[in-house]
Amino acid sequence: MSRQNGRQLHLNAFLMSVGHHEAAWRLPESDPHAHVDIDYFVELARTAERGKLDSIFFADSPVLMGDPGRRPGGKLEPTVILTAVAVQTSRIGLIATASTSYNDPYNLARRxxxxxxxxKGRAGWNIVTTAGADAARNFGLDDTPDHRLRYEKAAEFVEVSTKLWDSWSDDxxxxxxxxxxxxxxxxxxxIDHHGEFFKIDGPLNVPRSPQGYPLLVQAGSSEDxxxxxxxxxxxVFTAQQTLEDALAFYTDLKERTRAVGRDPDSVKILPGIVPVIGDTEQEARALDAELARLISPEYAHRQLAERFDLPLAALDLDSELPADLPSEDEIEGAKSRFTLIVNLARRERLTVRELIARLGGGRGHRTFAGTPVQVADTIEDWFARGAADGFNIMPAVLPSGLERFVDQVVPILQERGLFRTEYTETTLRGHYGLARPVNQFDAAGALVTAR
Amino acid sequence: MSRQNGRQLHLNAFLMSVGHHEAAWRLPESDPHAHVDIDYFVELARTAERGKLDSIFFADSPVLMGDPGRRPGGKLEPTVILTAVAVQTSRIGLIATASTSYNDPYNLARRxxxxxxxxKGRAGWNIVTTAGADAARNFGLDDTPDHRLRYEKAAEFVEVSTKLWDSWSDDxxxxxxxxxxxxxxxxxxxIDHHGEFFKIDGPLNVPRSPQGYPLLVQAGSSEDxxxxxxxxxxxVFTAQQTLEDALAFYTDLKERTRAVGRDPDSVKILPGIVPVIGDTEQEARALDAELARLISPEYAHRQLAERFDLPLAALDLDSELPADLPSEDEIEGAKSRFTLIVNLARRERLTVRELIARLGGGRGHRTFAGTPVQVADTIEDWFARGAADGFNIMPAVLPSGLERFVDQVVPILQERGLFRTEYTETTLRGHYGLARPVNQFDAAGALVTAR
Structure with missing residues (x-):
């Protein structure tokens, strides 16, 4: 029987080529060409489906991220990955990131x-505004548009996209x-949309799809x-290092949702967790240490300095962070992640070297090294205390990290009555217990009932 | 033995949901929901692969084409179709249209x-500039950009795309x-491209792909x-109604290719043919007549008037075309198709009603109703006379039109030594006998040899 009165966890697998840990590709198990091998991603998706997970997720940015000298560079465009996976699986939900700053609504809505x-109804879109001048410079701009402006444009992008998706009645x-x-x-x-950022006549050149439109996902935790x-x-995917922070975020977001007139249950909140799983606690810690050893400190050091907008020399590897860091307001993009990292370092009084090791696995997401039971315990604990509707599982190493989670942690959660043992629905929204969106034009009784 | 000294035909199947004929969806065999059913397209692709065809092709435009009341409206985005087909086939080449006017080079090159x-090396891109104000109005514009300007932008789009694809050395x-x-x-x-239309820093966030980059295909036959x-x-896909026109086009394009310093053999020219195949000539003609009967003349009449930029009343259904039509120069987009249609009507002294019936099947492409041997004969004839390197097969009705071509016409061409009996290559360029493009940066000995 359920220990949570039947309340069910939702689990998403956030898949990053050979794992979220930046040094994962150096492990013997890793295929260093996996990031361009579609069969590899299909296999991961099948593993997630075997575990009855709600969905898999691929992050993205239209730019070559990081140093291709140091870790696998580039990735397949994620809607291409989703499509290839879609036709070789039957139930697992399929979520990909796409940018509202560097796409046309007509093309993206259609895709x-x-x-x-x-x-057949399993698509989800993680809506991002894309920070970073390097991405901007692939699209004719010199620098990234202002944070607030990006979010205003994103809002109109989503509005016009739902109009396009609703431009065909279901019948x-x-x-x-x-x-x-x-x-x-x-x-x-x-749709004759004439907005501040977009002017689009429509209709879309695809009839309304099985879910009406893709599940809408979001992952930025700044105020905007x-x-x-x-x-x-x-x-919502979110990075939360402590139970207290996660609780505060959960309460805050549900309250904001209620405040705009939406049912708080219609937003599922999934904090990230990077589980490093061993048969014993000792084995888990050894894997964690091995990964930390494989990090190139020079590279991570440089990345951290860039994140803080500081010269490299200002960040001594064996000291704590300097006192005079910029404020979140001065940072353009990844604002909440910036604050999370500063808080983590200050709270645990980490040296820069120690901070780098902590960030290597999850880039700010919570890393948890332990046995399958310990991983299940922490998931249940956060869930029971009301800090999460589910989790964004971010294996440090792939495929083994996902396999271990599916084969060793999921059965424990199932036994405890916290997670499905079989799929009961066929669509992504169905898995998350969400309703199919009503067509805004049919609902408004616009042209349709005017006949 | 080959009747053409071993010279081999190339065959592309141009797939249009339930067939190129606008009334095909009304036949008993047609699934009127096929245009949104990926399994249907995969089945067509497998049929083409069974026939050892070089490739399949999906046309596209980012707009709802035609009247959704009259024929299946909208289609799946074609790179999505290609991807789904790619992972469920092994040899058939995969070509899709994408617009240089309504895409960002970074996103499209990456996709x-x-x-x-x-x-694994089977992608091809049919490069189009997209005519039509209705498409423009889905992208913030009021009208389509000028023809010449569209082609200038297309040229820079292709140049910058090849730079992006070459931004990674193969090794x-x-x-x-x-x-x-x-x-x-x-x-x-x-790549630090600062051009007239595009400013893109690069590099691409995908390593150089198996073919280096997709096969580049083009289908406009205007001077530009x-x-x-x-x-x-x-x-090159092209619409040619007569052998003479096809010969002139072939000679002209090969000459232009030579004039810009390229080997004429590096461009394969494939005129379209809409084969309406029957066991007997009579059966083929009966199917052709049945299709013509199912056309909605009001709708086709309106379409033709729009193409000619004339009021509907100026086009009497039972008269020939009026003498005072606009010239090709005055037509914005689909220029060569305009001229082809006018020439066809004048040459054969067709009434507007007869012209509509002729265009219903191939929208200007050559329709040929006959037995499998007759279809094979006309293909061999044009090929032998030097009017084509192969053909763009455009079945009027699907899936039966493709099945008949593959099962009844291909074996004849194989027997005559004109077409492969097994694939000998694994990539799309391989099928067409074309070389993998050399990386422009490696070839120039730029940064790579400067180490």
């Missing part, structure tokens, strides 16, 4: 609608061969990010 | 590189786990289109 068709297609009428043309509408999530997100 | 990785990835070096960072280059093809295309 996600297409993936939703191909997956628009009649397909009457005798009369030669394929669709009821009045149920296929122009939380307001955005409250308005639009159905699932 | 095609990803499809090339996923398909950039070392993957030395012991040293912790993944790539030779000097073989991953910024032919010049563009001569500079960039490796395969």
């Amino acid at each position: 996600f609608a297409s993936v939703d068709w191909v997956s 628009a297609v009649i397909a009457d061969k005798t009369l030669g009428i394929h669709a009821d043309a009045e149920k296929v509408r122009k 990010g939380k307001d955005f999530a409250a308005r639009y997100a159905e699932a | 095609f590189a990803s499809v090339d990785w996923v398909s 950039a990835v070392i993957a030395d786990k012991t040293l912790g070096i993944h790539a030779d960072a000097e073989k991953v280059r910024k 289109g032919k010049d563009f093809a001569a500079r960039y295309a490796e395969a």
Whole structure:
């Protein structure tokens, strides 16, 4: 029986080529060419599906991230990965990041609608605004647009996308061969959107997809990010190092959701966890230490200095962080992650070298090294205390980290009645217990009932 | 033995949901929901692969084309279709249209590189500039940019795309786990492109793909289109109604290719043919007539008037075309198709009603109704006379039109020694007998040899 009165956990696997740990590719098990091998990703997805997970997720940015000399550089475009996975799995949900700053709504809305068709209702879109001048410089700009402006544009992007997805009524297609009428043309509408950032006539050139539109996911935890999530997100990925912080975030976001008139249950909050799993606690800690040993400290040192907007010399490896760091307001992008890292270092009085080791695995997400039971315990603990609706599982090393989670942790959660033993639904929204969105034009009784 | 001294035909299947004929969806065999059913497209691709065809092709435009009341409206985004097909086939080449007017080079170059990785070297890009104000109005514009300007932008788009694809040397990835070096960072280059239309720093965030980059295909036959093809295309789809026109086009394009310093053999020219195949000539003609009967003349009439930029009343259904049509210069987009249609109507003295019936099947491509032997004969005839390197097969009705071609026409071509009986290559360029492109930066000995 459930220990949470039947309340069910949601589990997403956040898949990063050979694992979230930056040195994972150097382990003997890792295939250093996996990041361009679609069969590898399909295998990971099948493992997640074997574990009855709600979904898998691929992050993205339209730029070559990091130093390709130091770790596998570049990745396949994630809607391409989702599509290849979609036709070789049947239940697992499929989420990918795409940027509202560097895409056209018409093209992106159409691509996600297409993936939703191909997956028969399993597509999800992680909406990001994309920070960083290097990405901007791949799109004709000199620098990244201002944080607030990016979020305003993102809001309009989502609004116009839902209009495009709703431009076909669900019952628009009649397909009457005798009369030669394929669709009821009045149920296929122009949207004539003339906004601040976008001017789009529509309709979309794809009929409304199985889920209506993809699950909307969000992952920024800045003030702008939380307001955005409250308005639009159905699932939220977040980095939280402590139970207290996670509780505060959960309460805050649910409250903001209620404040904009949405049911707080319609947003599922999933903190990240980087489980380093061993048969014994000692084995788990040994793997953790081995990964830390493989990090190139020069590279991580440079990355950290860039994040703090400091010269390299200002960050002594064997001292704590300097007292005079910039404030979150002065940082452009990844604002909440910046604050999380500073708080972590200060709270635990970590040297820069120690901080680097802590960040190597999860880039700010919570790393937890332990046995399967210990991992299940911490998941249940946060869930029971109301700090999470589920978790974003971020294996440090792949494929073994996912296999261990699926084969060793999931059965414990199932035994405790916290997690499904079989899929009961066929769509991504179904897995998360969310309702299919009503078509805004049909609901408003616009053109359709005006006939 | 070959009747053409071993010269081999190339065959592409141009797949349009339930067939190229606008009324195909009304036939008993047609699934009127096929246009959003990925399993249907995978099945078509497998049929083409069974026939050892070089490739399949999906056309596209980022707009809802035509009247969704009259025929299946909208389609899945074609790189999504290619990806789903890629992982469920092993040899067939995979070509899709994408617009240089309504995409960002960074995103599009990356997506095609990803499809090339996923398909293990079978991706092709049909480069189009996209005519039509309705498409423009989905991207913040009021009208379509000028024809010449679109082609100038397309040229820069292709140039910058090849730079992005070449931004990684083929041997950039070392993957030395012991040293912790993944790539030779000097073989991953910024491109720092500052052009008239695009400013892109790079490098691409995908390593160079199996083919180097996708096969470059082009399909516009205007003067600008032919010049563009001569500079960039490796395969050209073209609509030609008569052998004489096809010969003239072939000779002209090969000459233009030579004139810009390229080997004429490096461009394969494939006229379209809409084969309506029957066991007897009579059966073929009956199917052709049945399809013509199912066309909605009002709709086709309106479309034709729009193409000619005339009021509907100026086009009497039972008269020939009016004498005072606009010239090709005055038409914005689909220029060569406009001229082809006018010439066809004038040459054969067709009434508007007859013209509509002729265009219903192939929208200007050559329709040929006959037995398998007759279809094989006309293909061999054009090929032998030097009017084609192969053909763009455009079944009027799917899946039956493709099945008949593969099962009844291909064996005849194979018997005559004109077409492969087994694949001998694994990549799309391999099938077309084209060489893998050399990396422009390695070839120039730029940064790589400067070490």
